[in-house]
Amino acid sequence: MPPLIQLERVSKIYRTGAVEVQALREVCFSVEPGTMVAIMGASGSGKSTMLNLLGTLDRPTSGRYFLDGEPIERFDEEQLALLRNRKIGFVFQSFNLLARDTALENVELPMVYAGQSPAIRRQKACLALERVGLGARIDHLPNQLSGGQQQRVSIARAIVNDPLLLLADEPTGALDSAMTKQVMELFCELHRSGMTVVLVTHDSAIASYAERVVTFQDGAIVSDTVRGGNAQAGSHRLAQCRGLA
Numbered sequence: 001m002p003p004l005i006q007l008e009r010v011s012k013i014y015r016t017g018a019v020e021v022q023a024l025r026e027v028c029f030s031v032e033p034g035t036m037v038a039i040m041g042a043s044g045s046g047k048s049t050m051l052n053l054l055g056t057l058d059r060p061t062s063g064r065y066f067l068d069g070e071p072i073e074r075f076d077e078e079q080l081a082l083l084r085n086r087k088i089g090f091v092f093q094s095f096n097l098l099a100r101d102t103a104l105e106n107v108e109l110p111m112v113y114a115g116q117s118p119a120i121r122r123q124k125a126c127l128a129l130e131r132v133g134l135g136a137r138i139d140h141l142p143n144q145l146s147g148g149q150q151q152r153v154s155i156a157r158a159i160v161n162d163p164l165l166l167l168a169d170e171p172t173g174a175l176d177s178a179m180t181k182q183v184m185e186l187f188c189e190l191h192r193s194g195m196t197v198v199l200v201t202h203d204s205a206i207a208s209y210a211e212r213v214v215t216f217q218d219g220a221i222v223s224d225t226v227r228g229g230n231a232q233a234g235s236h237r238l239a240q241c242r243g244l245a
Contacts, residue, residue: 002069004164004196005031005054010063012049012219023049025219026063031198033164036191038207039200041216048169050216051200055088055167056080068164085114089158091168095150097142097157103129104138107157114161128156132186148179155186159195166190168199172206184209 012024024046031037041047052058053065056072065072068087075083084090097106107125116124129135132152142150151171158166168187172180188209191197199210207213215223 001033003030003066004033004035004068005029005198006064006066007053007060008064008066010053010060010065012046012053012058013061023219024053024060027219027221029214029221031196033196034191034194035212036187036197036210037199037212037214038210039198039214039216040202040204040207042202045216046219047200047216049219051167051169051198054165054198055090056084085110085161087164089161089163089166091151091154091158091166091171093170093173095142095147095154095174097150097153099142102139102141103134103145103153103156106142106153107160110157110161124160125156128160129153131159132156146179147175148182151175151179151183152186155183155190159190164196166195166197168197170201171199172201172203180206 007027007029009026009028010024011022011026014021014023027046027050029050039047039050049058053060054067056067056075059073067083070083072080098109101109104122104125107128108121111121111124126135126138129138132155134149134152134156137145137149137153140149142153145153151174166187171187172183175183184206187197187199197210199206201207211227213223213225213227214221215225
């Protein structure tokens, strides 16, 4: 089966006047469908830049990115917006819920952009909220929900269009330990159902939920380890990229 995500020697350079920062350095990275991957690294390592590129929120300076076999560089901004709506779900540390909208209305939002009818939006949003255990909270505003419940609403919003890829940026950073466990168990459940999950975290305890951990340092991948400590597959991928295998 071809990879869902394929990066070929991707670099990202940010320029501000005469200052140039290389956030990513010829990164090669692939993710098979149905995989749960954690991306780790210290602040400034490139992991957040990587997530933005995977989510098509930013473009590489050089190299190529294929999502579901499609070369992203061929898409204009309108096409990328449609692709994100159809194929990618986003979960953020700060939830990013609309304060004046109910849980149901927040989850309906991606379907509004997709032009789906109100009846279908409500049906699918209710099912997504049921899936994350909030079927009884559909009419609650964000300030009437706990942090963990708000994050589950954001996950329901992310999965309501049945995306191929779920991207999560420090999804438990604003939660206590009990809520963190609940949210991570939900990600694992989504993964077991066949969804591809890529999450960015600085916390090794969070990364341990994933079956594969990729570590960044100074804009490059320095380790790629499969759960159980087997880094052989990841090392082979890195060697292939660098022309060593």
